[in-house]
Amino acid sequence: MWSARTLRRVMVTGSNLHLHHHRHHHLSAGIIGAPFSKGQPRDGVDRGPDAIRAAGLLLKLQQQGCAVKDYGNLEFEDVFEDAPVGRVKRARAVGGANQRLSEAVRAVKRDGHTSVMLGGDHSLAIGSIHGHAAAVGELGVVWVDAHADINTPLTTPTGNIHGQPMSYLLRELQSKIPVLPNFSWIKACVSAKDVVYIGLRDVDPEEHFILKTLGVKMFSMSQVDQLGVAKVMEETCDYLSAKVKKPIHLSYDIDAIDPSVTPATGTPVVGGLTYREGVYITEHLCQTGLLSAVDLVEVNPLRGHGEDGVTSTVDTAVALLLGCFGRLREGNHSSNYRLPEP
Numbered sequence: 001m002w003s004a005r006t007l008r009r010v011m012v013t014g015s016n017l018h019l020h021h022h023r024h025h026h027l028s029a030g031i032i033g034a035p036f037s038k039g040q041p042r043d044g045v046d047r048g049p050d051a052i053r054a055a056g057l058l059l060k061l062q063q064q065g066c067a068v069k070d071y072g073n074l075e076f077e078d079v080f081e082d083a084p085v086g087r088v089k090r091a092r093a094v095g096g097a098n099q100r101l102s103e104a105v106r107a108v109k110r111d112g113h114t115s116v117m118l119g120g121d122h123s124l125a126i127g128s129i130h131g132h133a134a135a136v137g138e139l140g141v142v143w144v145d146a147h148a149d150i151n152t153p154l155t156t157p158t159g160n161i162h163g164q165p166m167s168y169l170l171r172e173l174q175s176k177i178p179v180l181p182n183f184s185w186i187k188a189c190v191s192a193k194d195v196v197y198i199g200l201r202d203v204d205p206e207e208h209f210i211l212k213t214l215g216v217k218m219f220s221m222s223q224v225d226q227l228g229v230a231k232v233m234e235e236t237c238d239y240l241s242a243k244v245k246k247p248i249h250l251s252y253d254i255d256a257i258d259p260s261v262t263p264a265t266g267t268p269v270v271g272g273l274t275y276r277e278g279v280y281i282t283e284h285l286c287q288t289g290l291l292s293a294v295d296l297v298e299v300n301p302l303r304g305h306g307e308d309g310v311t312s313t314v315d316t317a318v319a320l321l322l323g324c325f326g327r328l329r330e331g332n333h334s335s336n337y338r339l340p341e342p
C-alpha cells in the first residue's frame, strides 16, 4: 500500500491511472448506526445516523464505486438505574452501549470492510476503537475534534463521558482510571505515540496537562493556521507511519468544523476548520490506503438553529465520509468507462 509520499511520486511519474483503479478496487464500507446520546446531556444526537443516511450516504458511496453494506442501527438496552459514579454520569449505559459497538465493529472488520460508525456522541469512540483494535491489532488514531476528549473520570469538569473516551483507550492513563460499572471489558489498546489530534481549540487545563505530559502529537487550530492543512496531513501521516504502517482509525467529531458550516452539534466552538480543510483531511487519509475505520460523531439534528443549519451539517458529514472513500473534488470516473461512439 502507498504512503502519501509514495503516492505523490506515483502521480508525478504518470501512472496514476493504475493507482485510481487499485484504490477503488477494494474499497468497501461497512456502516454501523449507533444512535446513542447518553455520553452527553442533549437530546437529538441519537438521530445522527438516520439523518446522515437520509442525506444519501449509501447511494453516493455506491455511485463513486464503493461497495456498501449497511449493518443497520445498533439497539441499546435501557438502563434504569444509572446514578453518577463519582463525577461520571451514566457510566452503565455508556459502558454497555460501547461493549455492543465494539463487537459490531469487530464483525465489520472480520467481514473485510472499512468500518464506518455513525454516531451518536463521541463516547462511542471507546467501543469503535476497541473493536477495531481487537480485529486488526495496533492502530494509528487520527482524532479530528475541537476538543481533546481525554479527561479522566477524576478530572472531568462535566461528568459527561463524551469528553473522556481517550482516557479509557490510552495505555499510559490506565493507572488513573477508577473502576466503573460496565467498563471492565475495556482493554486500553492505544499508545499515546500512535495518536494525532487535529483541530483542537477548546482544551481543559487538566487535558492540556495530560497531552503535554504524554507527549501526544497535536495540531491545534493554531498549527492548522501556521502550517496549512496540507502540511498538517503530511506530518500526521509521516508521524503515524514512521516505523510501521499501521491501520488508521479516523475519529471525526463534526464539531471540528467551524459552526458557521456545521452548527447542528452539541458543543460548537468558533474558529474551526473550514469545509475545505475538513474534506482535505479525509481525502489525504484515503490516499494513504491505510484508513481502516471511521467514526463520524456528534451530528445533532435537533440543534443548529433551523433547517438550513441541520442540512449544512448533515451534508458536510456526508462529504467527509465520501472523501474517506475516494471522492475527489477534481471529479472521478470508473476505470471501465468508455466514451460513447457516434
Ligand SMILES: [Mn+2]
Residues within 6 Å of the ligand: 122, 145, 147, 149, 162, 253, 298
Ligand atoms: Mn469529540
